[in-house]
Amino acid sequence: MVGYVGRRMLQSLGVLLGVSVIVFGLLHLTGDPTRLLLPLEAREEDVRQLRALLGLDDPLWVQYVRFLGRAVRGDFGLSFKHQVPALALIFQTLPATLQLTVAGLGLALVVAVPAGILSALKRNSLLDAVCSVGVLLGQAMPVYWLGLLLIMVFAVGLGWFPAAGRDGWTSIVLPATALGAFSMARIARMARSGMLEVLAQDYVRTARAAGIRTFVVTYKYALKNAAIPLVTIIGLEFGILLGGAVITETIFAWPGVGRLAVDAIFSRDYPLVQAIVAVLATLFVVINLVIDLVYTYLDPRIVYVRSAR
Amino acid sequence: MPRMIRSLAVVLVLFAAAHAWAAGERDITIAQGIDAEFLDVQMTNNIVTLIINGSIYDTLLTRDKSLAIVPRLATSYKLVSDRVWEVKVRQGVKFHNGEPFDAEAVKFSVERIQRPDFKSPQKGWFSTIERVEVVDPATVRFHTKVPDPAMPARMTLMYQMAPKYVAQVGDVQTNLKPVGTGPFKFVEWQKNERIVVEANDAHWTGKPAVRRATWRPIPELGARIAALQTGQADLIVNVPPDQLPALATTKSVRVEKTPSCRIISFQIAQIKGGPLADKRVRQALNYAVDMQGILDAVLLGNGKRINSWMPPNVWGHDPSIPFYEYDPKKAKELLTAAGQTNLTLTIQAPNGRWAMDKDIAQAVAGQLTENGIKTNVKIIGEWGAYVRSILDHKTEDIAMAGWCLPSLEPDHWVTPNLKTGEPVSQYSNPEVDKLMDQARAEMNPDKRKQLYSHLLRVIRDEAPYIFGYQQMDIYGVNNRLKWTPRGDESIRLTEIGF
Numbered sequence: 166m167v168g169y170v171g172r173r174m175l176q177s178l179g180v181l182l183g184v185s186v187i188v189f190g191l192l193h194l195t196g197d198p199t200r201l202l203l204p205l206e207a208r209e210e211d212v213r214q215l216r217a218l219l220g221l222d223d224p225l226w227v228q229y230v231r232f233l234g235r236a237v238r239g240d241f242g243l244s245f246k247h248q249v250p251a252l253a254l255i256f257q258t259l260p261a262t263l264q265l266t267v268a269g270l271g272l273a274l275v276v277a278v279p280a281g282i283l284s285a286l287k288r289n290s291l292l293d294a295v296c297s298v299g300v301l302l303g304q305a306m307p308v309y310w311l312g313l314l315l316i317m318v319f320a321v322g323l324g325w326f327p328a329a330g331r332d333g334w335t336s337i338v339l340p341a342t343a344l345g346a347f348s349m350a351r352i353a354r355m356a357r358s359g360m361l362e363v364l365a366q367d368y369v370r371t372a373r374a375a376g377i378r379t380f381v382v383t384y385k386y387a388l389k390n391a392a393i394p395l396v397t398i399i400g401l402e403f404g405i406l407l408g409g410a411v412i413t414e415t416i417f418a419w420p421g422v423g424r425l426a427v428d429a430i431f432s433r434d435y436p437l438v439q440a441i442v443a444v445l446a447t448l449f450v451v452i453n454l455v456i457d458l459v460y461t462y463l464d465p466r467i468v469y470v471r472s473a474r
Numbered sequence: 475m476p477r478m479i480r481s482l483a484v485v486l487v488l489f490a491a492a493h494a495w496a497a498g499e500r501d502i503t504i505a506q507g508i509d510a511e512f513l514d515v516q517m518t519n520n521i522v523t524l525i526i527n528g529s530i531y532d533t534l535l536t537r538d539k540s541l542a543i544v545p546r547l548a549t550s551y552k553l554v555s556d557r558v559w560e561v562k563v564r565q566g567v568k569f570h571n572g573e574p575f576d577a578e579a580v581k582f583s584v585e586r587i588q589r590p591d592f593k594s595p596q597k598g599w600f601s602t603i604e605r606v607e608v609v610d611p612a613t614v615r616f617h618t619k620v621p622d623p624a625m626p627a628r629m630t631l632m633y634q635m636a637p638k639y640v641a642q643v644g645d646v647q648t649n650l651k652p653v654g655t656g657p658f659k660f661v662e663w664q665k666n667e668r669i670v671v672e673a674n675d676a677h678w679t680g681k682p683a684v685r686r687a688t689w690r691p692i693p694e695l696g697a698r699i700a701a702l703q704t705g706q707a708d709l710i711v712n713v714p715p716d717q718l719p720a721l722a723t724t725k726s727v728r729v730e731k732t733p734s735c736r737i738i739s740f741q742i743a744q745i746k747g748g749p750l751a752d753k754r755v756r757q758a759l760n761y762a763v764d765m766q767g768i769l770d771a772v773l774l775g776n777g778k779r780i781n782s783w784m785p786p787n788v789w790g791h792d793p794s795i796p797f798y799e800y801d802p803k804k805a806k807e808l809l810t811a812a813g814q815t816n817l818t819l820t821i822q823a824p825n826g827r828w829a830m831d832k833d834i835a836q837a838v839a840g841q842l843t844e845n846g847i848k849t850n851v852k853i854i855g856e857w858g859a860y861v862r863s864i865l866d867h868k869t870e871d872i873a874m875a876g877w878c879l880p881s882l883e884p885d886h887w888v889t890p891n892l893k894t895g896e897p898v899s900q901y902s903n904p905e906v907d908k909l910m911d912q913a914r915a916e917m918n919p920d921k922r923k924q925l926y927s928h929l930l931r932v933i934r935d936e937a938p939y940i941f942g943y944q945q946m947d948i949y950g951v952n953n954r955l956k957w958t959p960r961g962d963e964s965i966r967l968t969e970i971g972f
Binding site for chain 1: 508512517590664691692696890
C-alpha cells in the first residue's frame with residue numbers, strides 16, 4: 166500500500182508538471198498583460214518599464230524556469246494585478262469555495278443518494294417517475310438560470326435568505342442549492358442505476374432466499390457494492406464543483422476561488438492564474454488518490470500491488 | 475413534516491430580521507460590480523477602486539458637485555511662473571495613525587509614484603512634474619517640465635500618503651491596511667466580499683452622517699438589484715435602462731440618474747486609409763445615423779447626444795457647436811461626391827462594457843445599412859482582446875469607444891484619442907495635433923477655452939467618430955438615503971445623509 170501511494174504521488178507530480186507547462190504556454194499565448202495593467206492612454210516607455218519590472222521581457226523558457234524554481238518552494242510570485250503574493254490571495258478565498266463545495270455536494274448527497282436508492286427499490290412506481298423528472302430538471306437547468314430563480318423566489322419574494330454575499334449561514338443556502346442541483350441529478354441517476362444492477366445480482370437473490378431481512382440485504386450488501394461507482398462520481402463531482410463554482414460564485418457574489426480565477430484570467434494575471442491552477446490541480450489529484458484508497462475499503466478484492474512482469 | 479418546515483421558516487425569518495437589526499441605522503451598504511483592486515490608492519487608475527479609496531484618502535484639490543475644482547488638503551494654489559505652481563497646504567490635519575500631514579507628505583506622495591520601481595499606473599498623471607520643492611511645512615512648489623495648465627486637475631488626483639507609515643510597514647501592508655487623512659477610516663477588507671470603513675470623527679470637515687459603510691462587489695446585475703430590493707444594499711450602481719421597470723415595483727427604493735462624464739461614440743479608423751480617410755465619407759456616416767432615435771429606442775432616452783469629442787460637463791466643452799442631424803439625403807450626396815456609393819463596413823463592439831453596448835452597435839449598423847452603407851457588426855466579448863485590437867491599431871473599420879478619465883481635464887479627452895501616434899488614437903491630422911498642443915500648453919484660461927472651442931469645432935467637422943452620446947449613470951437607492959449622484963461617476967460617502 167505504501168509503495169502504491171508513493172508511486173501514485175510520483176505520477177501526480179508528473180501530472181502537475183504537465184499542467185503547469187500547458188497553463189504557462191496557454192497564458193502566454195493570450196498576449197502581453199502589461200497593456201491591461203496600465204491605463205489605455207499610457208505611453209510606450211511606461212509599458213516597457215512595467216514589462217521589465219514584471220520580468221516579461223525575458224525569453225519564455227527563462228520565465229518558465231524561474232516560475233518553476235519558485236513554485237516548488239511554494240512561491241508563485243506577486244499577483245500582477247493585486248501586487249500581493251498569489252498564494253495568499255488563494256488561501257484567502259479558498260475557504261469560501263471549499264465551504265460552498267462541501268455544502269453543495271453535501272446537499273446533493275443527502276437528497277440524491279436516498280432518492281436514487283428509493284427509486285431503484287420502487288422501480289416504475291410514481292416515486293420513481295417523480296425522481297426521474299427531478300433528475301431531468303436538475304441536469305437541464307443552467308445554473309445561472311436556477312440561481313436567479315432562487316434569488317427571485319427566496320430572497321426577493323419570500324425574504325428568507327440574502328440575495329448575495331457571504332454573511333452567516335443563511336447566505337450559503339441558495340448558492341449551495343444552485344451549485345448542488347446538477348450534481349444531485351447526476352448522483353441520483355448513478356445511485357439508481359448502480360442499485361438496480363446490484364439488486365439483480367445472484368448474491369442478492371441468494372441473501373433474500375436465505376431469509377435475511379430486506380433492510381439488511383439492501384443497505385448492508387447491495388448498497389456497499391453499488392457505492393463503488395458512486396464514490397468515483399462523488400469524487401469527480403467534488404473536483405468539478407471546486408473548479409466549476411465560477412458561475413454560482415459570480416451570481417451570488419460568493420467570494421471564492423472561482424471568481425478570483427475568472428478575474429485573473431480576464432486581466433492576464435499570469436502568476437495568479439498559475440497559482441490557482443496549481444492549487445486546484447493538486448486538490449484534484451489528492452481527491453483522486455483518496456478515492457482510489459476508499460475502493461479498497463469498499464471492495465477488499467481490490468488490492469494495489471506492483472504488477473508482475 | 476409541514477410543522478417542521480414551518481418552524482424552520484420561522485427560525486430563518488427571525489435570523490434574517492436579527493441580522494438586519496444588528497446593522498446600525500446610519501450604516502450603509504453600497505453594491506458595485508467589482509471589488510477594489512487596491513487600497514493603496516496610488517496603485518490604481520480604476521474608477522471603482524478610486525471611489526472606494528476616496529473615502530479613506532484625501533487629495534490636494536477636489537471637485538465639488540458641479541465638478542468645479544475646489545480646495546481640499548490644499549487651501550490655495552497660484553502660479554509663480556509658467557512652470558512653477560505654489561500650493562499652501564492645510565495645517566493641523568492628521569493621518570488616521572496620528573502622523574501629521576504637511577508639505578513633506580505632499581513631496582513624498584508625488585515622488586513615490588515617480589519611483590521607477592513602483593508599479594503605479596498613475597505615473598502618466600504626474601509625468602509633467604519635474605520636481606517637488608518643500609518651501610516650509612505649509613508650502614510646497616511643483617516645478618513642471620513644460621507649462622502645464624492641467625496642474626489643478628492633476629492635483630484633484632494627488633492622493634496623500636502617510637510617509638512614516640508607508641516607510642514603516644512597506645508597500646504590501648500599505649495596501650492591506652490603508653492609512654489616509656480621509657473622512658473614513660479603514661476597518662476590514664475581505665477580498666471579493668466586502669470593504670468596511672468607519673467614520674473618522676476627527677476629520678477637518680466634521681463628523682460624517684454615515685457611521686459605517688460597506689462596499690460590496692456583486693457582479694451579477696440580477697443579484698445586485700435583488701440586494702437593493704431586499705434591503706441588503708442601500709445603493710447600487712450601473713442599473714441598465716431596461717431594468718428600471720423592475721425597480722419601480724419596490725416601494726422602498728428609487729432611481730437616481732445623472733449625465734456622466736463618460737462619452738460613447740464610434741471611432742473611425744482613419745489611419746487605415748481607404749474610403750475612411752476621406753472626410754466626406756466620415757461625415758456621411760454621421761448624417762446616416764439617427765442617434766437620437768437610437769438613444770430613445772435602445773436606451774429609453776437615457777443618454778444625451780454629443781456634438782464633438784467632449785462631454786458637456788468637462789471644462790472646455792462648447793455647447794454652441796451644432797450636432798450632426800439625421801439627414802440620409804445629405805449622406806448619400808457626400809458619398810456620391812466621394813465616389814463611395816458601394817461601401818461595406820464592419821463595426822466592432824464589446825458586450826457588456828457599457829449599458830446596452832452591443833444593441834446600440836447593432837442599431838447603428840442597421841441604420842447605416844438602411845441608408846446604403848452595408849455594415850456588419852463584430853462582437854468582441856472579451857475586454858482584453860478588445861483593448862488589444864485598439865492598441866495594436868487593428869480594429870475593424872469602426873470601433874465602439876467609451877471614455878472618461880477622473881481628471882476631467884479636457885486635454886485627456888482629445889490628446890490620447892486623436893493625436894497622431896497615441897496608443898488609442900486611430901486618427902492622424904497635423905493640423906489637429908498642432909491645435910491640441912497649443913491648447914494643452916496655454917496658461918491663460920480664457921484663451922485656452924477659445925482654443926478648445928476651435929479644436930472641438932475642427933474635430934466635429936473632421937468627424938473621426940460617428941459622434942454618439944453622453945452616458946446616463948443610473949443608480950438604485952434605498953429611500954432612507956438622502957443622496958443625489960455626481961457627474962464624475964464618483965460616490966462620496968460624505969455627500970450621503972438620512
